[in-house]
Amino acid sequence: MPDNRQIQDYIRPIVDFPKEGIVFRDVTTLFASPRGFRMAVDQLLHPYAGTRFDKVVGLEARGFILGGAVAHQLSAGFVPIRKKGKLPAATIAESYTLEYGEAVVEIHDDAIAPGERVLLVDDLLATGGTAEAGIKLVERLGGEIIGCAFLVDLPDLGGRARLEGLGMDVHALCAYAGD
Incomplete structure (x- = not known):
């Protein structure tokens, strides 16, 4: 019997997590499925x-799982953008606003050479704050963001519009309105 599942069929909804009224989109079930994970990587690359x-x-963190697999398929290098204080060598940092405060992400200061063409990958696009901070870090190092690829878009939170407003090409495999 053929398996006709789509990406969203592999993603488990968790109601009222991390707090009441939120439907958390758990992508670990997609990662655990060889077929689902392969399909996700292929579809992230397709455009x-x-x-x-x-x-x-x-x-960080689920973008590492996807990004490593995508980089392998592209025969490209992989660069992690991490929470402040997690990278061992010299870094540059970018802060961004969260609903409850501010956070900081970092990249090694030698991770991207000027003129390198970069694909930004993460599991979820919500408000776009983390992705925008990542874009700024890459651009500060002289890299050129060619595209931004996500498994899930939560369009009601405005992340896609925010990134597209920065001139970014945004690709998401599925969207959940109202989440």
């Missing part, structure tokens, strides 16, 4: 077929 990338940047 960029024939495009040369030097690096794939993954946002």
Whole structure:
């Protein structure tokens, strides 16, 4: 019997997590499925077929899982963008606003060379704050963001519009309105 599941069929909804009224989209069930994970990586790459990338940047933490697999498929290098204080060598930092305060992400200061073509990857696009901070870090190092790829878009939170307002090409495999 053929398996006709789509990406969203592999993503488990968790109601009232991390707090009441939130439906958390758990992508670990997609990662646990060989078929689902393969499909996700292939579909993240699809719009960029024939495009040369030097690096794939993954946002902490689930963006590391996806970004590493995507970088492998592209024969590109992988660069993690991490929470402040987690990278061992010299870094540059970018702060961004959260609903409850401010956070900081960092990248090694030698991770992207000027002119390198970069694909930014993460599991979820919500408000776009983390992704925008990642874009700014790459651009400060002289890299060129060619695209931003996500498994899930929560369009009601405005992240896609925010990134597109920065001139970014945004690709998401599925969207959940009202979450």
